[in-house]
Every structure is written in C-alpha cells, then in structure tokens.
Amino acid sequence: MYTRFFLGLLFCLTIAFDTLSQAARRRLPSSVNHPAINNFAPYMSLDGDALVFISDNADDYVLTPFFSYRTPRSDWRPPAELPKTIHTRLNYLWGYTLSPDGKTLYFSTIKSPGVGGYDLWMSERNGSSWSTPQNLAAPINTRAHEACATFTPDQKTVYFMRCETMSQKEASGCVIMMAQKQANGRWGEPVALPPSINTGNAQAPRILADGETLIFSSDRPGGKGGMDLYMTRFRNGTWTDPVPMTFANTPDDDQFVSVNATGRYLLRDAPGERRREMAEFLIPDNLRPKGLMRVEGTIDGSKSAFVSVYDLANGKRVFNGRPDGQGFVKVYLMEGSTYELSIDPEQDQLRYYSQRFDLTGDTLEQVVRITPKIAPPAAGEEIPLDLIEFHGNTAELTPASSSEIKRLARLIRGNPDREFAIKVVMSGYQEDSIRSNPELTEVRYDSVRTTMQVMASVEINPDSAIQMRDTVIVKQWFHNDRTPQQAEAVVASLERQGIPRSRLKIEAMALPGDTRKVRVFLAVKR
The missing domain is CATH 2.60.40.2190 (Immunoglobulin-like)
Known part of the structure; x- marks a missing residue:
C-alpha cells in the first residue's frame, strides 16, 4: 500500500490563534515548499521548530528524507538531506518522526544489528549533525516490524505501530501499541490498544499535545476509501469509539497525521498548483483537541x-x-x-x-x-509582585496571593541586612464630589479657608448690615485610591509569616489614567 503522510504544523509561533478568523487551508512557506518539487509525509516536532519530510528533490528524483529547522521568530532553514548513516534503502520510507522538542529523530530500518524485522532506531541532533543511530531494543522492538513512534510532551509515553509485514513503502497487518517509561528510565512492556482502535489495518498513531487525543489511520469498513483518518480520546480510563476525520479523508490513502501544540491545524501533503505540497487544514471545532x-x-x-x-x-x-x-x-x-x-x-x-x-x-x-x-536583590531595585492581587474595589488580598506572600517572606528572611519597602502603585486615579461610580469607595475631606459675607447684628455694627468674615469650609471628595490600605494589607500578611513590621516601609502612589491597574513591588532600599 502506497502511503502518504499527514502532520500538524504551526505556521507562526508567536501569534495568537482565533479559530473564527483562521483560513481553512494554509500552505507552508516556499523555503520548504518549492512549487517545482513534490513533498510528502511532513512530520513536525511538537514545539514547531523542526520538520522532517520526504521529497523527490534528489538524484534521479528518488524519494529522500529531508530535515529543516528554525530558530525563534525566523523562517525555515534550507532543507538538508538526512545523512547516509540514517537514511538507506533498508528504511521504511514513511516512518520518520521527531521527539516533541525536535532534538531526536526516530525511524524504522531493517539494517543490522537488530532485534527482528524493521526496528525503531533513534539519532540525536547536535546543531547540523546527527549522532550515530541507536536501536531502541526490546521490549519496544520485537521479531515483528515496528515503526512510526510518537511521544507525549513529557516523553514518558510512546505510541507506535507493530506490523506483520513491512517493506520500504508498505506495511500491513498492523496494530497500535503503547508503552510507558518506568522509574528506572527504561520502557515497560508495550500493550496493544483496544479492538475498537485496532480494527483492520491500524497504522500511524499520533498522540496529540493534550496527551489524551489520538489520531490514527485504518482501512476499516465505512471509510471514504483506502486508509482513512480516525480520532479517539482517552476519557475516564478508556478510549472512546473512534470517529472519522471526514474533513481530511479522501478516496486515496490518508495516513500519518499529527497536530501542533495549539491543536488548531492538521498538516498533510496535498495537491498544489503544480506538485504535491505541504499544507495545513483547520480542524473543526467538534474535533479540535485541547x-x-x-x-x-x-x-x-x-x-x-x-x-x-x-x-x-x-x-x-x-x-x-x-x-x-x-x-x-x-x-x-x-x-x-x-x-x-x-x-x-x-x-x-x-x-x-x-x-x-x-x-x-x-x-x-x-x-x-x-x-x-x-x-x-540589589539596592534600588523594584521587584514586581504581580501575583499579589486584591478583591475588586477593596484592600483585601485574594486567596491566590498566598503563595506569592510565602515566597516573598522567604526572600526577605534570606536578606537580613537589607531594607525593604512594600510599594503599591495604582494607575487610573479618579475622584468626584459625589459617589458617581462603585470604584469611588474612599472619602477625603479637604478644608478650605475662604472669606464670606454674613449678616451683621445691628447692635454690633449699626452702620452696616453685611460683614466679611474668614471661615473654613470642609469639602468631601470620593476617590478610588486604596493603595495605602493595600500596602498595609501586604505588610500584615508578611507579619503573619514571621517578618517584623520594623523591617518594612510602606510606599503608596496613585496616578491618573484611563484604566485602573494596581501593581505591587518590593522596593530594595539598601
């Protein structure tokens, strides 16, 4: 069976994803996706920084594995052919995968020394070079044929396929296996997934970033034709009944897919304007993993x-x-x-x-x-304490602030020769002569000395009925500056952690602004 790969890929690492505005299909950039070259079976690492795929961009157009990577906020590097120490004609062509961090390549080969048939091997990347491949050995490898390893983000669980027959381009009689890493760092005995998954020829497992969603391919009855893609989830200790990924299935073989860590897109090779290209397809909401x-x-x-x-x-x-x-x-x-x-x-x-x-x-x-x-901590520093927060329009600390208070108390105790201040800064100060909104919980009284006209007593001053008199008027203002009370609340909490009040000063500041925001700092005085 001639198989073609699918995989989840991230097009841009640093933007936020909104499924309502994302395109249904996105083509990978031309740095790895030349319109005159056929590309197949892309596999991207979970972190989105490494990519392995099959291409005919080689001598005599022989299908050959290529590798590319990118650094943060950069485009893909020019793809490089995998070295002959890894790729030979003894390899299963569609079995190249990567660890979640892209630092380890996994592949399947029948070369010696091996455990049985096609075995799973690994090679670690160091810059642009690859280490000498190593056999994963038993119990992962057996006298049967193993390929297509895929790992959970913590790399403590591996899923792979074990097949009765395998050649360079085909595999049949396959079941999906799972193994977990033991406390000693070795893999435990693999177990087959339940019959609801291992029906027919089940291949190419892909465990997704959430650790509970599995995509695989199967030729079970009821599909669109050939190998179709299915999804199942591990819920309450068992795997749910697989459902077809109709949006991605075609009359041809649909296999070897995965999804990037955001869980939004599925990457596969698909027809382009001139050749097969690597393209992303938006996953419908009802199938989208976490x-x-x-x-x-x-x-x-x-x-x-x-x-x-x-x-x-x-x-x-x-x-x-x-x-x-x-x-x-x-x-x-x-x-x-x-x-x-x-x-x-x-x-x-x-x-x-x-x-x-x-x-x-x-x-x-x-x-x-x-x-x-x-x-x-250095003198003059102001260390942000953004995990210290207050309830609404109050000076009451939230329960979530307690862990930050404990960490802060440990730091202060560890620096007995330092002087510190708890500084609370608020932007968005408001005031009004009436309580015009719920934020204005505080009251300030201002006294103003002024001169007023008053009616005079005739007996006191018969020549004038009106006199000028100095007086003091008290004006009431409502405002939202709770920073002194909030700083006091932090100091009181630190006292309960054993920090003497004498070690802490209080600084409070309210600044004008359109949006109210309160931040707490530890000011290192000396």
Whole structure:
C-alpha cells in the first residue's frame, strides 16, 4: 500500500490563534515548499521548530528524507538531506518522526544489528549533525516490524505501530501499541490498544499535545476509501469509539497525521498548483483537541532552582522539575485553565520568579518566552509582585496571593541586612464630589479657608448690615485610591509569616489614567 503522510504544523509561533478568523487551508512557506518539487509525509516536532519530510528533490528524483529547522521568530532553514548513516534503502520510507522538542529523530530500518524485522532506531541532533543511530531494543522492538513512534510532551509515553509485514513503502497487518517509561528510565512492556482502535489495518498513531487525543489511520469498513483518518480520546480510563476525520479523508490513502501544540491545524501533503505540497487544514471545532502553550526561557543568574506549575482551578501541581544544565526552562500548559509558574532558588537570599497564565480565553499563543532572574536583590531595585492581587474595589488580598506572600517572606528572611519597602502603585486615579461610580469607595475631606459675607447684628455694627468674615469650609471628595490600605494589607500578611513590621516601609502612589491597574513591588532600599 502506497502511503502518504499527514502532520500538524504551526505556521507562526508567536501569534495568537482565533479559530473564527483562521483560513481553512494554509500552505507552508516556499523555503520548504518549492512549487517545482513534490513533498510528502511532513512530520513536525511538537514545539514547531523542526520538520522532517520526504521529497523527490534528489538524484534521479528518488524519494529522500529531508530535515529543516528554525530558530525563534525566523523562517525555515534550507532543507538538508538526512545523512547516509540514517537514511538507506533498508528504511521504511514513511516512518520518520521527531521527539516533541525536535532534538531526536526516530525511524524504522531493517539494517543490522537488530532485534527482528524493521526496528525503531533513534539519532540525536547536535546543531547540523546527527549522532550515530541507536536501536531502541526490546521490549519496544520485537521479531515483528515496528515503526512510526510518537511521544507525549513529557516523553514518558510512546505510541507506535507493530506490523506483520513491512517493506520500504508498505506495511500491513498492523496494530497500535503503547508503552510507558518506568522509574528506572527504561520502557515497560508495550500493550496493544483496544479492538475498537485496532480494527483492520491500524497504522500511524499520533498522540496529540493534550496527551489524551489520538489520531490514527485504518482501512476499516465505512471509510471514504483506502486508509482513512480516525480520532479517539482517552476519557475516564478508556478510549472512546473512534470517529472519522471526514474533513481530511479522501478516496486515496490518508495516513500519518499529527497536530501542533495549539491543536488548531492538521498538516498533510496535498495537491498544489503544480506538485504535491505541504499544507495545513483547520480542524473543526467538534474535533479540535485541547491546545498547549509552551513557556520557555533561560535563567539569568543561579541555575540551582526548582520549577513548579500549579493549576489554580483545582490546586494541583501539574509540573515539578529543574532547569537543564544551561539554566533553560521549558513547560507546557494546557488551555482551559489558569496556571501559576514559579522558579524558586535553592538559596533563600536569591530572587525568585513567578508568573500567572490565564488560558481560559478564545486565543492561545504557542510560545511565551520568559527571562527569569535568579540573583541577589540589589539596592534600588523594584521587584514586581504581580501575583499579589486584591478583591475588586477593596484592600483585601485574594486567596491566590498566598503563595506569592510565602515566597516573598522567604526572600526577605534570606536578606537580613537589607531594607525593604512594600510599594503599591495604582494607575487610573479618579475622584468626584459625589459617589458617581462603585470604584469611588474612599472619602477625603479637604478644608478650605475662604472669606464670606454674613449678616451683621445691628447692635454690633449699626452702620452696616453685611460683614466679611474668614471661615473654613470642609469639602468631601470620593476617590478610588486604596493603595495605602493595600500596602498595609501586604505588610500584615508578611507579619503573619514571621517578618517584623520594623523591617518594612510602606510606599503608596496613585496616578491618573484611563484604566485602573494596581501593581505591587518590593522596593530594595539598601
């Protein structure tokens, strides 16, 4: 069976995606999609920065695998043919895949030494070069034929196909397998997915970024013809009945698809104006998986830190880890909830990093880059404390502020020789002589000395009935400046964490502006 690939691809990393305004079909850029060349079977890494595909742009138009990558905010590099140490005529042509971060290439070959037939192999990328391929070995590989490995974002679960027969361009008698990584770092014994999925010739599994949506191809009865695409989801401990992806299926073979981390588009090779090209197709809302946003950055300062992410909807920690050796941090956040990311240093005297991400809206960025600074606080610095918030038009701290208060208290305790101030700054100050809107909760009284005309007593001054007299008038103003009380609330919370009030000054400032916004800072005085 002559198979053709599909894959999910991200066209632009840094824009927000709105499904109501996105095009139904988008062509990949010409840097990897030349109109005079046939391109097939594109596979993009989950992070959207690496791409492997099959092309006839080779000697004698022989179908050959090519690789391309891009750096943040750049176009795709000119595709390069994979080296002969990886690609040979002994490989399964349609089995090239990538790890979620694009740093590892997976492929299937029958070359020696192997476990059985076509085995899964891997090679790691270092710049523009590839490491010597290594066999994944048992229990992943067996005396049967294995190909098309696809991994969850944490790379702790792998799905692949195991087939009775396989050649360079065809595979049959296939079932979809799943294996999980054990505590010792080795793969556990693979298990076959249920018969509802493994009906007929089931091939090319693609686990999506949400870790629960699986796309695969099958020649089961009832399709449009050949191999068709199906989707199933892992819910309540079981896989749902597969449904056909009608928007992408054709009378020809439709196989080997995947979706980028945003979950909006499916990439496949499709007819272009002159040749087969790589194009994205918008996934209908009823089939769209949950998307993931990638948060990444390199620490400025100490690399010895702990990285945590909490889902604020249920209070559960969804990630716990450390930066890599270069201080690089990368986490994935699933849309539909609000998350709190924190990078806490091992040493108390160092600054921490924290940020909140609200992924409950209609748009989703694929990549957010952060610049965490983990270093001693310096005199004159004003460290933002954006996770400290207040209820509505009050000086009452929200419950979500408690974790930031604890981190802040640890930092202050770790710097006993420093002097600090809690500074609250509000933009959008308003005032009126009447309480004209609910924001004007505060009252200020101004005294004004003025001269007034008053009626004089005839007995006191018979020559004049009107006299001028100095007097004081008290004027009442309603306003929305709660910054002194809010700063006091933060100091009181820190007192409850054991920080003496004598160590903290209070600074408050209200500025005019069209939109009200309150921010809290830790000012390092000396």
